[in-house]
Amino acid sequence: MSVLVFTESLTGKIKKSALEAISYGYQVAQQQGTSCIALTIGQAEGADDLGKYGVDKVLQVSQVNGFDSQVYANIISQVAQQVGATLVVFSHSSSGKSIAGRVAVRLDAGLVSAATTLLNGDTVNKNLFSGKGIATYSISTAVKIVTISANTFPPKEVSGNSVAPEAASANIPTAKIRVKETTTVEGIVPLPEADLVVSAGRGMKGPENWGMVEDLAAILGATTACSRPVADIHWRPHHEHVGQTGVAIKPTLYIAIGISGAIQHLAGVNQSKTIVVINKDPEAPFFKAADYGIVGDLFDVVPKLTAAIKSFKANN
Amino acid sequence: MKILVCVSQTPDTTSKIQFANGNTELDKAGIQFIMNPYDEWYALVRALELKEANAGSTVTLLHVGAAANEPTIRKGLAIGADDAIRVDAEATSSYFVAKQIAANAQGFDVVFFGKETIDYNGSEVPAMVAELLDLPFVSYGSKMSTSGNVATIERDIEGGKETVEVDFPFVLSCAKGMAEQRIPNMQGIMMSKRKPVKVVPAVAVNNTVAIKTYSLPPVKAGVKMISPDNVEELVKLLHNEAKVL
Numbered sequence: 126m127s128v129l130v131f132t133e134s135l136t137g138k139i140k141k142s143a144l145e146a147i148s149y150g151y152q153v154a155q156q157q158g159t160s161c162i163a164l165t166i167g168q169a170e171g172a173d174d175l176g177k178y179g180v181d182k183v184l185q186v187s188q189v190n191g192f193d194s195q196v197y198a199n200i201i202s203q204v205a206q207q208v209g210a211t212l213v214v215f216s217h218s219s220s221g222k223s224i225a226g227r228v229a230v231r232l233d234a235g236l237v238s239a240a241t242t243l244l245n246g247d248t249v250n251k252n253l254f255s256g257k258g259i260a261t262y263s264i265s266t267a268v269k270i271v272t273i274s275a276n277t278f279p280p281k282e283v284s285g286n287s288v289a290p291e292a293a294s295a296n297i298p299t300a301k302i303r304v305k306e307t308t309t310v311e312g313i314v315p316l317p318e319a320d321l322v323v324s325a326g327r328g329m330k331g332p333e334n335w336g337m338v339e340d341l342a343a344i345l346g347a348t349t350a351c352s353r354p355v356a357d358i359h360w361r362p363h364h365e366h367v368g369q370t371g372v373a374i375k376p377t378l379y380i381a382i383g384i385s386g387a388i389q390h391l392a393g394v395n396q397s398k399t400i401v402v403i404n405k406d407p408e409a410p411f412f413k414a415a416d417y418g419i420v421g422d423l424f425d426v427v428p429k430l431t432a433a434i435k436s437f438k439a440n441n
Numbered sequence: 442m443k444i445l446v447c448v449s450q451t452p453d454t455t456s457k458i459q460f461a462n463g464n465t466e467l468d469k470a471g472i473q474f475i476m477n478p479y480d481e482w483y484a485l486v487r488a489l490e491l492k493e494a495n496a497g498s499t500v501t502l503l504h505v506g507a508a509a510n511e512p513t514i515r516k517g518l519a520i521g522a523d524d525a526i527r528v529d530a531e532a533t534s535s536y537f538v539a540k541q542i543a544a545n546a547q548g549f550d551v552v553f554f555g556k557e558t559i560d561y562n563g564s565e566v567p568a569m570v571a572e573l574l575d576l577p578f579v580s581y582g583s584k585m586s587t588s589g590n591v592a593t594i595e596r597d598i599e600g601g602k603e604t605v606e607v608d609f610p611f612v613l614s615c616a617k618g619m620a621e622q623r624i625p626n627m628q629g630i631m632m633s634k635r636k637p638v639k640v641v642p643a644v645a646v647n648n649t650v651a652i653k654t655y656s657l658p659p660v661k662a663g664v665k666m667i668s669p670d671n672v673e674e675l676v677k678l679l680h681n682e683a684k685v686l
């Protein structure tokens with residue numbers, strides 16, 4: 126018996142969401158009294174460090190280039206069988222989601238995606254209806270699969286052990302998907318992984334005013350986001366669009382500036398731990414979903430807030 | 442080209458969510474069901490564009506659900522699909538639905554999905570179907586061009602994009618950018634009434650997961666208002682109380 130964690134990389138580096146998956150796998154393995162095994166596929170910078178997060182073993186299949194869910198699912202299923210995995214953990218990320226369903230079919234395993242609790246026996250929770258409901262699932266199969274909700278299980282260093290990665294033996298099928306190009310925005314934490322997010326909406330009046338949003342984000346080390354109309358009218362790039370039809374996020378801090386808080390917007394952000402709303406309209410629906418609110422003109426409040434955080438950071 | 446588009450229906454986002462029967466099921470009273478937006482706006486419309494670019498093609502809808510869901514299928518036909526298959530069963534789990542789709546998806550050149558449903562947000566079914574059909578799967582596509590037997594697809598990844606090539610047949614899940622929503626016109630609505638909907642029985646599936654209970658999330662403590670002239674107070678609260686700074 127063991128817990129196998131698919132430890133994913135993006136552009137060759139192990140992702141923060143993968144460390145979250147390891148922390149999840151480690152905690153379940155502790156509860157079950159089994160071992161936790163990490164599996165990396167392709168180039169995986171950071172694999173030497175995984176011992177810190179409690180894994181007992183790191184297996185690597187490095188001779189794979191480019192992402193093809195069919196190839197990955199095949200390899201992961203082979204390794205899961207070799208190590209007698211009873212739980213396979215994935216991040217609920219673009220690649221994790223693309224593979225988990227395939228592995229579930231290959232291993233006849235029950236799958237629960239975007240889990241928000243540790244697997245307890247055969248029981249695990251997930252959120253439904255954009256955070257308006259919670260479901261408690263039971264998984265009835267011997268092998269179980271979960272993808273875990275992002276920013277929910279913080280990576281924890283639990284050990285001073287170093288674990289040297291070993292090559293796994295697996296047949297590697299031929300990829301049918303040919304990856305031509307992978308581009309990521311450098312130097313910015315991608316929105317789904319961001320801890321701190323500063324987001325702005327139509328209240329900004331125009332793209333030329335975004336400097337103050339970027340200044341606030343910079344002083345916090347936050348990632349910027351926006352409401353849908355702002356992306357639709359090309360004030361901001363599409364990848365910043367959060368909400369029901371955009372990216373769903375779960376940061377520890379979400380600052381909403383000049384966003385009304387329409388239900389479709391809230392659907393993508395209402396699981397943030399702390400929500401701050403700045404809006405000139407005291408009746409803006411967003412205040413109902415907020416933890417802290419300021420009724421005021423954003424053009425006045427935002428620069429003041431940036432200055433206050435700057436002086437706070439200088440003194441702490 | 443034979444094109445299949447899988448569509449599901451979900452409660453409208455604005456629905457008030459409540460549970461019934463000792464928290465074992467969704468309380469459907471007062472809930473407005475709609476076609477899952479990703480299926481409608483992106484998958485179906487991109488499928489129709491593909492048909493329009495390839496003379497002689499057909500677009501078939503596939504829905505797993507009871508007869509009461511017929512309006513969702515008719516809407517898809519009104520938007521422009523040629524015909525539909527309805528698997529006559531309640532969709533009890535992703536695996537159940539994937540098995541039904543796989544049983545009816547043989548012989549298509551491409552199988553379209555929306556990237557996820559807006560109720561369960563699981564994104565599970567397309568990957569399962571791809572595995573059951575032993576086909577390549579391109580997920581979160583936001584742009585596609587085709588040339589002969591090859592599709593070039595741009596897909597969303599965390600903080601970026603990836604461009605991939607794949608030969609037909611394959612499974613595709615569609616995100617924003619793939620197409621623009623189409624509103625059915627009067628002619629489409631009239632014609633949809635005469636388009637064939639084949640009703641087929643479900644294949645037997647042993648469910649691998651089950652929902653034991655539903656619950657509502659804890660309610661927020663309520664908003665704390667801070668004066669715009671005292672933003673320092675907010676910084677203090679974020680540091681001492683929320684502990685996020």
Ligand SMILES: Cc1cc2nc3c(=O)[nH]c(=O)nc-3n(C[C@H](O)[C@H](O)[C@H](O)COP(=O)(O)OP(=O)(O)OC[C@H]3O[C@@H](n4cnc5c(N)ncnc54)[C@H](O)[C@@H]3O)c2cc1C
Binds near residue numbers: 326403
């Ligand atoms: C099916 C569907 C899906 C959708 N999906 C999404 C989605 O994914 N994401 C999303 O964001 N939206 C989505 N929407 C749109 C959503 O319903 C709202 O229209 C949108 O979120 C509003 O954007 P906004 O808050 O930026 O603009 P507005 O609603 O115009 O709000 C602007 C706000 O700024 C405030 N404001 C103006 N000037 C100032 C000032 N000087 N100082 C302070 N405050 C000021 C106003 O009081 C107002 O509250 C969707 C809609 C539909 C129908």
